[in-house]
Amino acid sequence: MNEGLVVAIRSIIGFFSLLIFARILGKQQISQLTFFDYVLGITIGSIAASLTTDLSSRAWPHWIGLITWAVLGFMMEFMAMKWRYIGKFIDGEPTIVIMNGKILENSLRKVKYRVSDIMELLRNKDVFNLNEVEFAIIEPNGQLSVLKKSEDQPVTRKDLNLSSQPSDISTEIIYDGMIFDENLRTFNLDRKWLMQELAKKDIKDVSEVFLFTLDHNNNIYIDKYSDHIDKTAKIGDYKGPY
Structure with a gap:
């Protein structure tokens, strides 16, 4: 009974600590998170879980660790916003993997992507033929941005009554x-x-x-x-x- 009460109290402390830290660190959709943000969130959540259920140790060391990680995360976020050079170092930068319709093999190796990965991301963008692509860019969050060639932009051939082959x-x-x-x-x-x-x-x-x-x-x-x-x-x- 006493252990259950301790877990309940620790859970309340961990829950509201996470709520406060999440508000301080800001709001981002999951698709906007960089790899660093993702790992930071998992680590903070793991520390909060240990704070709740690890009854073999006192609560305050876990809580101090939780605060430390949250403060460091906030500091990194603040510096990334204030100094763009640091922001580029922490969050990374977009990488062009297709330029003028040509695949840049060195850029692929840099971001550790295979052609099959790019093809999958292109299909998620409703692009099934590489001939349609002018530029493709890997964003810092791993998403792919695609610029189609002008002749493959939507709402063109049908509006002009031009014949076309099925895709x-x-x-x-x-x-x-x-x-x-x-x-x-x-x-x-x-x-x-x-x-x-x-x-x-x-x-x-x-x-x-x-x-x-x-x-x-x-x-x-x-x-x-x-x-x-x-x-x-x-x-x-x-x-x-x-």
């Missing part, structure tokens, strides 16, 4: 210099056809290709390792550590 999902034929013969066979095609298409783009060897996709409308997307994009666009408005 289709693109399939990987080459990824990282490797040919997927099984995917080729689904289109009733072979390597001879593939090499002819590569030759049209002055590609002599499959090892030059980072990604080759195809859909049933015969829309081909080719991204080479040598994209010849000398300078990546910067979308940040201030200098920082990255």
Whole structure:
């Protein structure tokens, strides 16, 4: 009975402590949280749980730890808002992974994303063909922002009474210099056809290709390792550590 009463009292203390700290740290939707914010929230919640149920130790060390983490989180948030350089260091910055319709392999490696991850995020944006994409940007919270090419912007072809083919999902034929013969066979095609298409783009060897996709409308997307994009666009408005 005494243990139950202690747990109840600790729970009340932890509950209202979390409520106060959450109000102090500000309101953000889950989709807006950076990885640091996410880990901070989990850690504070874990300390509050220990404060509530760990009866083998006194409550005040847990409560001090809870206050310390909350104060540090508030200080980081305050400094990120006041000094933009620190904000960039803590929260990170957007990273362009597709520019002028070309995949930037170095940027992918920087953010530790695979092409399959980008394809999944694009599909979540109702983009099923890489040929439609002008720019794609990984935001600090891990979300993908997409700018379609002008001809693929909504409300254009139908309003102008232009004919169009039905949309289709693109399939990987080459990824990282490797040919997927099984995917080729689904289109009733072979390597001879593939090499002819590569030759049209002055590609002599499959090892030059980072990604080759195809859909049933015969829309081909080719991204080479040598994209010849000398300078990546910067979308940040201030200098920082990255």
